[in-house]
Amino acid sequence: MPLAAANSRALPLMEAFRTVQGEGAHTGRPSFFMRIGGCDVGCHWCDVKESWDASKHPVTPLDELLSLPSAIDRTVVITGGEPLMWDMGPLTEGLRARGLKVHLETSGAYPVTGTWDWICLSPKKTKAPLPEWYALANELKVIVYNDHDLAWAEEHAACCAPGVERFLQLEWSRRAIQLPKIIAYLEQHPEWRLGLQSHKYIGMP
Numbered sequence: 001m002p003l004a005a006a007n008s009r010a011l012p013l014m015e016a017f018r019t020v021q022g023e024g025a026h027t028g029r030p031s032f033f034m035r036i037g038g039c040d041v042g043c044h045w046c047d048v049k050e051s052w053d054a055s056k057h058p059v060t061p062l063d064e065l066l067s068l069p070s071a072i073d074r075t076v077v078i079t080g081g082e083p084l085m086w087d088m089g090p091l092t093e094g095l096r097a098r099g100l101k102v103h104l105e106t107s108g109a110y111p112v113t114g115t116w117d118w119i120c121l122s123p124k125k126t127k128a129p130l131p132e133w134y135a136l137a138n139e140l141k142v143i144v145y146n147d148h149d150l151a152w153a154e155e156h157a158a159c160c161a162p163g164v165e166r167f168l169q170l171e172w173s174r175r176a177i178q179l180p181k182i183i184a185y186l187e188q189h190p191e192w193r194l195g196l197q198s199h200k201y202i203g204m205p
């Protein structure tokens with residue numbers, strides 16, 4: 001189906017796979033991931049640049065998307081790309097109707113759609129989150145590439161609800177450089193936790 005046919009009931013699907021959540025508050029939980037194509041946020045360190053061009057991913061009908069998780073799946077993580085470039089309403093409602101928990105990974109750069117059981121907001125410097133996301137976020141995940149990102153993380157945390165779970169996540173290519181600095185920061189700021197891409201350490205997608 002050509003990309004022009006994409007809408008809330010037919011989305012560009014880059015990949016879908018079962019793995020263990022490697023990041024954030026739900027680290028270690030077996031999860032089914034759906035990676036939706038399309039992103040114009042433009043992070044230079046992005047590790048899924050092949051997701052950016054939505055036209056490279058097959059537009060997949062809603063019924064097919066909803067059939068992908070199996071009976072053993074409990075949690076579906078919708079990620080990208082930036083999935084909120086698309087209306088997530090029918091997909092999230094259909095998955096929840098199947099009894100699945102539906103989690104989101106988003107930059108917050110696009111308006112809220114969908115019904116979510118867990119929202120991980122990961123703001124990016126290249127395209128700021130819309131203000132509506134801060135109150136909805138259950139988890140704030142800031143990727144730390146350089147020293148300034150620590151102060152920048154605090155700016156976003158100040159906008160979130162008090163109970164938001166906070167993670168300073170090592171950017172993979174800079175992990176050796178930034179890890180000692182982040183740990184030193186965590187010692188002074190215990191409201192934050194170290195975020196790892198633990199799936200990469202165990203060789204999972």
Ligand code: SF4
Pocket residue numbers: 039040041042043045046047048049051080081082107124
């Ligand atoms: S928002 Fe995510 S998918 Fe988009 S460029 Fe940034 S890291 Fe990559």
